[in-house]
Amino acid sequence: MFVLIVGAGRVGSALAKAALAAGHEVSVLDADPLSHERLDAGQSKSWEEAHGQFTVGTALETEALVQAGIERADVFIASTAGDNTNLVIAQIAQRRFGVEQVIVRVMDPARADWYGEQGLKTISPTKHAIEMFERALQPKAA
Amino acid sequence: MYAIIAGAGKVGRNLSRELISKGHEVTLIESSRACYLAIEEEFEHAVQYGDATELWVLERAGIQRADLVIAVTGDDEDNILVCQVAKEKYLCDRIIARVNNPRNHDTFKLLGIQPAVSATDLILRLIEHEVPRYGLVHLLALEEERLEIIELEVTDDAPTVGEKVTDIALPEGSLIISVLRGGSGFVPKHDTVIEAGDEVLLVLDPGLEDAITAYFAPNGHAATV
Numbered sequence: 376m377f378v379l380i381v382g383a384g385r386v387g388s389a390l391a392k393a394a395l396a397a398g399h400e401v402s403v404l405d406a407d408p409l410s411h412e413r414l415d416a417g418q419s420k421s422w423e424e425a426h427g428q429f430t431v432g433t434a435l436e437t438e439a440l441v442q443a444g445i446e447r448a449d450v451f452i453a454s455t456a457g458d459n460t461n462l463v464i465a466q467i468a469q470r471r472f473g474v475e476q477v478i479v480r481v482m483d484p485a486r487a488d489w490y491g492e493q494g495l496k497t498i499s500p501t502k503h504a505i506e507m508f509e510r511a512l513q514p515k516a517a
Numbered sequence: 518m519y520a521i522i523a524g525a526g527k528v529g530r531n532l533s534r535e536l537i538s539k540g541h542e543v544t545l546i547e548s549s550r551a552c553y554l555a556i557e558e559e560f561e562h563a564v565q566y567g568d569a570t571e572l573w574v575l576e577r578a579g580i581q582r583a584d585l586v587i588a589v590t591g592d593d594e595d596n597i598l599v600c601q602v603a604k605e606k607y608l609c610d611r612i613i614a615r616v617n618n619p620r621n622h623d624t625f626k627l628l629g630i631q632p633a634v635s636a637t638d639l640i641l642r643l644i645e646h647e648v649p650r651y652g653l654v655h656l657l658a659l660e661e662e663r664l665e666i667i668e669l670e671v672t673d674d675a676p677t678v679g680e681k682v683t684d685i686a687l688p689e690g691s692l693i694i695s696v697l698r699g700g701s702g703f704v705p706k707h708d709t710v711i712e713a714g715d716e717v718l719l720v721l722d723p724g725l726e727d728a729i730t731a732y733f734a735p736n737g738h739a740a741t742v
Binding site: 435436437457458459460462463466467470471483485486489493 | 570571572573592593594595597598602605606618620621623624627628
């Protein structure tokens with residue numbers, strides 16, 4: 376599979392490395408050239424030596440997405456720091472480029488729910504954290 | 518009318534002032550604390566502090582009863598989100614979005630955010646209007662309706678100079694709707710004679726610009742938008 380990940384923060388870069396190790400073709404797009412360092416960190420080979428792809432650019436601009444290979448992407452993951460950026464670029468991937476599987480990180484649970492109902496696959500880390508805290512608060516069954 | 522305006526920058530503040538002075542109800546939403554505090558005294562209850570892309574903030578502002586939602590923050594993603602949610606979740610009939618980066622115009626269109634207004638585009642139109650060497654000026658493009666209104670200055674060597682409007686065989690899909698002469702405009706009658714120096718306004722099917730230019734300004738260049 377060809378996986379395009381936009382946003383190489385903690386989540387995006389870890390996901391990119393895992394997908395590459397699992398044998399997928401992986402391309403990463405980030406506006407910050409320094410974010411490349413996260414892809415190399417803790418690896419024996421550099422990201423490029425391991426056949427990973429890295430593009431510097433803004434995902435809202437079509438040229439950057441095309442350069443990063445969106446036209447042949449099977450999976451599109453939006454994991455930038457901005458919820459709204461993620462939601463907009465995910466819809467671009469879905470509607471303009473027809474990417475089959477689009478996954479979006481949305482910190483705000485309310486927006487994650489509503490866009491989820493509209494057909495986007497949203498993942499809300501905040502929601503998961505709340506659930507885990509709630510579970511931790513529950514008294515243990517005797 | 519009740520309008521919600523996201524973003525209290527220069528555009529948002531001035532829009533709010535105008536709408537309030539015309540007797541409309543306005544809620545201005547601003548996410549920067551410093552900016553909110555600076556304008557709170559002037560706008561009082563008409564300004565709220567919060568991120569307009571958060572659903573509860575929009576609900577607190579009463580989006581369910583808003584007649585118009587205007588997103589004019591400095592961030593295109595935010596403007597798209599506010600308008601998309603207003604239109605599709607809260608079924609608000611009228612939205613207006615500001616485009617900060619003209620390269621994002623297609624994205625607004627793709628996601629159904631219309632009208633989307635870009636200052637750069639507006640200024641470009643004005644430049645075309647002010648610079649006569651372009652010959653042909655696009656005044657209005659009705660993309661959905663596939664019509665446009667253009668303005669052309671009639672040159673001395675135009676084949677239509679001295680012709681009656683009724684005798685000019687314009688291409689199918691074009692019509693002269695107004696003539697500007699000596700500083701005033703009028704709707705031409707069938708016996709109106711076109712003179713050099715007239716500015717003619719035409720309504721056209723898109724794509725007829727070059728054909729029409731040949732009638733009124735054969736050596737002019739059609740401006741491309």
